[in-house]
Amino acid sequence: MFQKGLKDVVAVHTKIADVIGEKGELQYRGVQVGQLVTQYSFEQILYLLLNGQRPNQEQLQEVQSALLQNRTLPQHVQAIIDALPSEVSLMDAMRTGISAFCDRDFVRKTSNEQAIQLIAALPVIVARHYRNQQGLELIEPDANLNHTANYLWMLTGVSPTEVHVEALETYLKLTMEHGLNASTFAGRVTISTESDLTAAITSAIGTMKGPLHGGxxxxxxxxxxxxxxxxxxxxxxxxxxxxxxxxxxxxxxxxxxxxxxxxxxxxxxxxxxxxxxxxxxxxxxxxxxxxxxxxxxxxxxxxxxxxxxxxxxxxxIDMPTELFTPTFSVARIVGWAAHAIEQQQDNTIFRPQSVYVGAFSEKSC
Ligand SMILES: CC(C)(COP(=O)(O)OP(=O)(O)OC[C@H]1O[C@@H](n2cnc3c(N)ncnc32)[C@H](O)[C@@H]1OP(=O)(O)O)[C@@H](O)C(=O)NCCC(=O)NCCS
Structure with a gap:
C-alpha cells in the first residue's frame, strides 16, 4: 500500500500524547491541554511527559535543580557556538550545539538525565547565538528564575514581566508535545537505528526548520x-x-x-x-x-x-521573528526526548519500502 507522506499510516503505538483530530482535542499522558495550561507548570509537564505521571514535590524539586545545573554549557559547546559566523541561522546553531554534546555518556542508552541536560541547554544555546549575532554581551543564567523566565532573561538581559512569562509559558506548554509530527518522527527514525539522543534531537531540529512545520x-x-x-x-x-x-x-x-x-x-x-x-x-x-x-x-x-x-x-511579548522557530523547538524538545526514550523501550528500526518508478536500462547480454 502506498500512502504519499505516510498520510493516515499508523507507525507507532505511544503512551505520550493523543491528538484527536476530528474532535479537536489534545492530551498529554491522558490530561487535556486546557487543564495542563491552567494547573501545571512547564517543569511539571516536562516531568509528566518523561515519566507518565505528575511529579510530587520532591520529584519536582529534582527536575528544577537538574534544569538549573545544566544551564551552563560545557566549555567546548560554548566555544563552538561562539565560533559560528552571525550568518548561521539560530536553527542551524541549535543543531550544531546539540550535536556537540555527544560524548561517551550519550552513546549509551538514553536516560531522563540526558534528556533534561539537552532540554536545559537548548534555550541557552539559542540565547548565546542570538546575542552573538546581535553583537550583544552574553547574559549569565539567573538561578532565581524558572525555565521560561530564564530564557527571556538570557535573550534580553532585562527581567521579564509576569505577563510576558505567562504568555510565553502558555505557548510553550501547548507545543511541548504533539504525537508523531514530522520532527518527532525524524527523531524516532534516528534513534531506531540504535543511534543516540543527541543524533535524534539533531534530526528533529533539522526537520523543524522547514516552513511547513516550525517555520x-x-x-x-x-x-x-x-x-x-x-x-x-x-x-x-x-x-x-x-x-x-x-x-x-x-x-x-x-x-x-x-x-x-x-x-x-x-x-x-x-x-x-x-x-x-x-x-x-x-x-x-x-x-x-x-x-x-x-x-x-x-x-x-x-x-x-x-x-x-x-x-x-x-x-x-516582543519576540523577534527569527526567534519564533527556535522558541517552538525549546518547547518541543521535551516531546522529542520523550519519544526517543519510548522508541528505545520497544524498538524496531524504521525501514519502509519504496516502489521504483524510474527509467529501466537495457538488459546487458
Ligand atoms: C500543515 C499542512 C502541511 C498539512 O498538509 P497535509 O495534511 O499534507 O494536507 P494536504 O497538503 O494534503 O492538503 C489538502 C488540501 O488542502 C489544501 N491546503 C492545505 N493547507 C492549506 C493552506 N494552508 N493553504 C491553502 N491550501 C491548503 C491543499 O492544497 C490540498 O488541496 P488539494 O486537495 O486541492 O490538493 C498544510 O495544511 C500546510 O501546508 N499548511 C500551511 C503551513 C502551516 O501552517 N504549517 C504549520 C502546521 S502546525
Missing part, C-alpha cells in the same frame, strides 16, 4: 503584514490561492476542526492587555481566511492551526 509562525507575520488592513484580506488571499500558495497558519494533517491550541492561544491573546490594531486584524482575517479556504478548497476542512496565534503571542 510557519514567521510566515503568519509576513502574511498579516502583506494584508495590512481588512479590505485587503480577500484580494491578498484570492491571489495566493490563484498562484497555488499555502496560507501560513492554516490547515493541519490531523486536526479537521479547530486546533485546540489555537483556541487557547487566541483567548490568551484577547485577554492580554494592550490589544491593538494588529490583533484585531488577525482575528478578523482568521474568520475571512477560513471562509475563503472553504470556498476554494471545499471539504478539506482547513482551520487555523497553532502557528497562527503563536505568531500573535510572540509579537505581544
Amino acid at each position: 510557519a509562525p514567521a510566515g503568519v507575520i509576513d502574511l498579516l503584514n502583506e494584508i495590512g488592513s481588512p479590505e485587503n484580506i480577500q484580494p491578498v488571499i484570492e491571489e495566493k490561492m490563484r498562484r497555488g500558495e499555502r496560507i501560513m497558519g492554516f490547515g493541519h494533517r490531523v486536526y479537521k476542526t479547530e486546533d485546540p491550541r489555537s483556541v487557547i492561544l487566541r483567548d490568551k491573546c484577547l485577554s492580554m492587555s494592550g490589544r491593538d490594531a494588529w490583533l484585531d486584524l488577525a482575528t478578523t482575517a482568521e474568520k475571512e481566511i477560513i471562509r475563503l479556504l472553504d470556498k476554494h478548497k471545499p471539504g478539506r476542512k482547513l482551520y487555523t492551526n497553532v502557528e497562527y496565534y503563536a505568531a500573535a503571542i510572540m509579537r505581544s
Whole structure:
C-alpha cells in the first residue's frame, strides 16, 4: 500500500500524547491541554511527559535543580557556538550545539538525565547565538528564575514581566508535545537505528526548520503584514490561492476542526492587555481566511492551526521573528526526548519500502 507522506499510516503505538483530530482535542499522558495550561507548570509537564505521571514535590524539586545545573554549557559547546559566523541561522546553531554534546555518556542508552541536560541547554544555546549575532554581551543564567523566565532573561538581559512569562509559558506548554509530527518522527527514525539522543534531537531540529512545520509562525507575520488592513484580506488571499500558495497558519494533517491550541492561544491573546490594531486584524482575517479556504478548497476542512496565534503571542511579548522557530523547538524538545526514550523501550528500526518508478536500462547480454 502506498500512502504519499505516510498520510493516515499508523507507525507507532505511544503512551505520550493523543491528538484527536476530528474532535479537536489534545492530551498529554491522558490530561487535556486546557487543564495542563491552567494547573501545571512547564517543569511539571516536562516531568509528566518523561515519566507518565505528575511529579510530587520532591520529584519536582529534582527536575528544577537538574534544569538549573545544566544551564551552563560545557566549555567546548560554548566555544563552538561562539565560533559560528552571525550568518548561521539560530536553527542551524541549535543543531550544531546539540550535536556537540555527544560524548561517551550519550552513546549509551538514553536516560531522563540526558534528556533534561539537552532540554536545559537548548534555550541557552539559542540565547548565546542570538546575542552573538546581535553583537550583544552574553547574559549569565539567573538561578532565581524558572525555565521560561530564564530564557527571556538570557535573550534580553532585562527581567521579564509576569505577563510576558505567562504568555510565553502558555505557548510553550501547548507545543511541548504533539504525537508523531514530522520532527518527532525524524527523531524516532534516528534513534531506531540504535543511534543516540543527541543524533535524534539533531534530526528533529533539522526537520523543524522547514516552513511547513516550525517555520510557519514567521510566515503568519509576513502574511498579516502583506494584508495590512481588512479590505485587503480577500484580494491578498484570492491571489495566493490563484498562484497555488499555502496560507501560513492554516490547515493541519490531523486536526479537521479547530486546533485546540489555537483556541487557547487566541483567548490568551484577547485577554492580554494592550490589544491593538494588529490583533484585531488577525482575528478578523482568521474568520475571512477560513471562509475563503472553504470556498476554494471545499471539504478539506482547513482551520487555523497553532502557528497562527503563536505568531500573535510572540509579537505581544516582543519576540523577534527569527526567534519564533527556535522558541517552538525549546518547547518541543521535551516531546522529542520523550519519544526517543519510548522508541528505545520497544524498538524496531524504521525501514519502509519504496516502489521504483524510474527509467529501466537495457538488459546487458
Ligand atoms: C500543515 C499542512 C502541511 C498539512 O498538509 P497535509 O495534511 O499534507 O494536507 P494536504 O497538503 O494534503 O492538503 C489538502 C488540501 O488542502 C489544501 N491546503 C492545505 N493547507 C492549506 C493552506 N494552508 N493553504 C491553502 N491550501 C491548503 C491543499 O492544497 C490540498 O488541496 P488539494 O486537495 O486541492 O490538493 C498544510 O495544511 C500546510 O501546508 N499548511 C500551511 C503551513 C502551516 O501552517 N504549517 C504549520 C502546521 S502546525
